[in-house]
Amino acid sequence: MARRMALVNNKGGVGKTTTAVRLAEGLAKAGHRVLVVDMDPQGNASRRLGWAYDADDPQPTVSEAIQADRDGSLASVITPIGWDVEYASRIVLAPARLELENRMAEAGVVGSWRRLVKALDGVDDQIDYTLMDCPPSLFHLTQLALAAAEVVVIVTEPEYDSVEAAIRVRDFVRERASELANPDLEIAGVIVNAMQNLGSHADQLASIRETFGGLVWDPVVRHRSLLVDADGDEIPLTEVRGEKAGEVRAAYELLAQTTVKAVPVR
Incomplete structure (x- = not known):
């Protein structure tokens, strides 16, 4: 059975989806x-992994799987990703689109926060890691993921508001x-993104390390425009070219190693 990880922050724009994909x-x-x-109705993780909704041939998404309220319903949603690289065959996706927002209206239904637990039942038995990319909130959609997760990875950036939002996640x-x-x-x-050579960032990184101690994972990911471009172009880092491309690839490969050490496969 997969190690289920929810990637969370209570603030948007901290690089949470980038972290999930990379x-x-x-x-x-x-x-x-x-x-x-x-788990984000914006569907950015889905798009960046090369998935696109086809209105002429509608594909089921996470929204339909949750609405079904049935054991294993996510199995009918899972699809290969759209990247054309060898290791892409080891990544599968349960995609989302804006319609997922409708599930918010069910928050008051008895037991509704257990629906993702049920949808995943038996589905990721042959998977090593299930990564749930959550919206920037602590409300119903994120709570669905938290109910299904074994662990939470907080994603933040070295900015005051982002750090405060990370603390809210910890406390929740x-x-x-x-x-x-x-x-x-x-x-x-705790994964720290978008680090720049700014005094304020150095101060906030020190604050993050003081607040979260040994939970802060290395390496810290530096801000690189080529990473933003790769996300926008929906391509794997293997296909990125540029002076800092090797550094960016290495950062996420090292974070993957950190993940395996912190949350080892059974």
């Missing part, structure tokens, strides 16, 4: 089988996990 890539390059579950997990019938849920790590 961590999946790094794990796959290392030989691991990865399922990416896109500590105080509310039992209410999601997941009392053993824990923070496995």
Whole structure:
């Protein structure tokens, strides 16, 4: 059975989706089988992995799997990704589109926060890592992922608001996990993105390390425009060219190694 990881922050724009996609890539390059579950109605992880919705041949998405409220319903949603590289065969996707927003209206339905747990039942037994890319909130869609996860990885950037949002995630997990019938849920790590050579960033990184201690994973990912371009072009880092391309690829490959050490495959 997969190690299920929810990637979370209570603030948008911190690089959470980039981390989900590139961590999946790094794990796959290392030989691991990865399922990416896109829990964000924006569907950015789905797009960046090369998936596109076809209105003429509608594909089921995470929204339909959750709505089904049935054991194993996510199996009918999972699809290969669109990258044309060898290791892409080790990544599969449960895609999302804006329609996932409709599931928010079900938050008050008894047991609705357990629907992703049920949808995943038996589906990722042959997967090493299930990465759930959550929206920038702590409400229903994120709670679905937290109920299904074994561990949380907080993704942040060295900015004051982002760090405060990361602390809110930590506190929510500590105080509310039992209410999601997941009392053993824990923070496995904190990934810091978009580091620049700024005094304010150095100060905030020091604050992150003081607040989260040994949970902060290395390496810290530096801000690189070519990473933004790769996300926009929906391509794997293997296809990126540029002076800093090797550095960016190495950062996520090392983070994949850190993931395996912190959350080892059973």
